[in-house]
Amino acid sequence: MAPQDLLAQIQALAAELAQRIREHPLPAAVYAALGLAAAWILGRALTGFRGGNLRALLRRPAGGLPGGAGLRRKARRLARAGTHREAARLFEIVGDLDRAAEQYERGRAYAEAAALYERAGSLEKAARPP
Numbered sequence: 001m002a003p004q005d006l007l008a009q010i011q012a013l014a015a016e017l018a019q020r021i022r023e024h025p026l027p028a029a030v031y032a033a034l035g036l037a038a039a040w041i042l043g044r045a046l047t048g049f050r051g052g053n054l055r056a057l058l059r060r061p062a063g064g065l066p067g068g069a070g071l072r073r074k075a076r077r078l079a080r081a082g083t084h085r086e087a088a089r090l091f092e093i094v095g096d097l098d099r100a101a102e103q104y105e106r107g108r109a110y111a112e113a114a115a116l117y118e119r120a121g122s123l124e125k126a127a128r129p130p
Contacts, residue, residue, distance in 0.1 A: 068094045075099075085109055092116065101125070 021031070075090035084107030091100035097120040104113035117126035 079103055
């Protein structure tokens, strides 16, 4: 899930909550308690996954796509065989953007590597010269 999709979902939920608040007013203390609970849950969710790194959560989904484990194995085999660009494409499909970018670099596809590093949030790696 891309950060933009996550932000869009949060905005939709906030709009729905605002509409419900307008329709069914409650005492301010209830809203404050609900807001604190929601903030605590969101904070735990953002810091509890993968060592507190939301970017890592978005980059490497836990389950991956169907067939993800098989695609990862195939990508590793392709990388060992020296077909780095094809390995990079498979790593990108399963959501392992850092490995995909590394494989693109090894395959001398520097523009693709920089774009993936940028998507993964590794701006210092994206900006380095080939």
